Amino acid sequence: MKHQYHPLGFEGSRLSQGFWRMNEWGFNPQERLRFIEQSIDLGVTTFDHADIYGDYRCESLFGDALAIKPDLRKSMQLITKCGIHLPCEQRPDVVRYRYDHTAEHIIRSAEQSLANLKTDYLDLLLLHRPSPLMDPDGVADAFEHLFTLGKVKHFGVSNFSPAQFDLLQSRLETPLIVNQIELSVLEPKHIEDDMLNHLQQHAVTPMAWSPLGGGALFGEDQSSKRLCNVRQIIQSIANELNVSMDQVALAWLLKHPSRICPILGSGKVDRLSSAVGALNVAMSDDHWFDIWEASRGERLP
Template sequence: MERVQLAEDVSLSRIVHGMWRLNDWGYSNAEVVDFIEDCLDLGVTSFDHADIYGNYTVEEKFGEALTLKPSLREKIEIVTKCGIKLISSNRPEHKIKYYDTGKEHIIQSAERSLINFQTDYIDVLLIHRPDPMMDPSEVAEAFTQLKREGKVKRFGVSNFAPSQFKLLNSYLDEPLVTNQIEIAATHLEHFEKGTIEQCQMDRISPMAWSPLGGGSIFTSTDDNVSRVRNVLEKIQGETGATSMDQVLYAWLLTHPAKIIPIVGSGKIERVKSAVSSLNIELSKQQWFEILEASKGKEVD
């Protein structure tokens, strides 16, 4: 599989697997190992996490699975996120949902993630959401310490606007390596607000969460979604794709920003389908047909 080089010491598979809903899949630890190995067989080596996933339990479950076959750790890349504090029975000290990007919390979160994953290092640590109280100097100090101690290789952000990304980057000794944002044919926000262009300007590849639009493309009766679905079905026939989701992934993969889609399904057949989309080539006209359908008008 094609790989994307985020930095000299970290690369990700072009398709990343997201573990957000791991608890919903009902897998035993042995079945998680089997799933990881099935992904590796497809060339998917990168797995996306966050400390809050599964009510603060998914990281630990993934780590328990890795202990059944420790050799898997050196074959995969772990991406995880921190900075959101949820109201949770597993965090009774949180009285409201809020953000914390202070130095102490970032370091504590990273160290807890290391314990959860039962590993010595995290490949990429992301700040999960923009924090209106963020002190970029504190974030920089936390990143520097975690890097110096060998606990995290590289750092990035998630859901940051271009100005927020630029602000934090200006305080760092080593630049951010990615911005994980919501990108889909039915979600054009980051094409319209300049986030994609900013990623290209900084020579970084954005990670795309919810690349299928949360599955609405298959069920929604909204006019916008129906227009896109009709075009996807047309292009599916033209390209020989086996499903609409392959065309959706291909739409992202075709873009020169080297967008990295995150697949969130616990069904290996869906992962195979996403990987197969790497072989689908959309013409520029087909790409713009999907864009036009999503906008509901031709480009200006």
């Protein structure tokens, strides 16, 4: 399941594991290490973080586990993000949730992430949210600084529109290789708007956050006809192909030609194992369009 994220580099795994809730998993360092090793054994070697996950604590939880077995570092790829100030107990100086893309903040945040994750380098650093106050030239300076010192190997963004992406890319020497966007059978707007067309044109990898739609797919909520329709078609395809519903939902993303890379989030290794099975689901075009029609709520034009 090795996957080339960009023509100019970054080999990761097609599926990645996110750790935004690792603080809620209740794992001790040994359990965390075990989860990481199991992920790697399953072929999921790309690990997605952000400075602010778990009120700034998740990176360290991961780093503490990695410190037990530092050799694992060369078997994984580490992604993290920066650019947000989050008010919480860990940051008493932060009054309000705010964006900050200054070179100073990006560099300091990346260095803190290195310290937290107990690693010498990040494989991929992302700007977490587009900010109207972003100075693209400042970002370029920060990226160049971090790259030259070998602290970050690749750069990308998250939740950037095509125009925001183009602006930032126009000021960078290095290519933005990833845009993390919300995408699932329940949030399919980027299938129809400019986003995936733009990323695919420029050979940028869309990484999908919340790729299972936040769980509503597997719940009992009957209040939305659309949700029921999507759930029903996915259940039906799952039955037909003798796979699970989450595998169908992930296979729907994996089948798109823009080569979407879903980011998983559960701390249960059987969930991750099931997700890996999505790579082998033989979803037909008909299945794909059936799901899309259910999700968009109308027939193809």
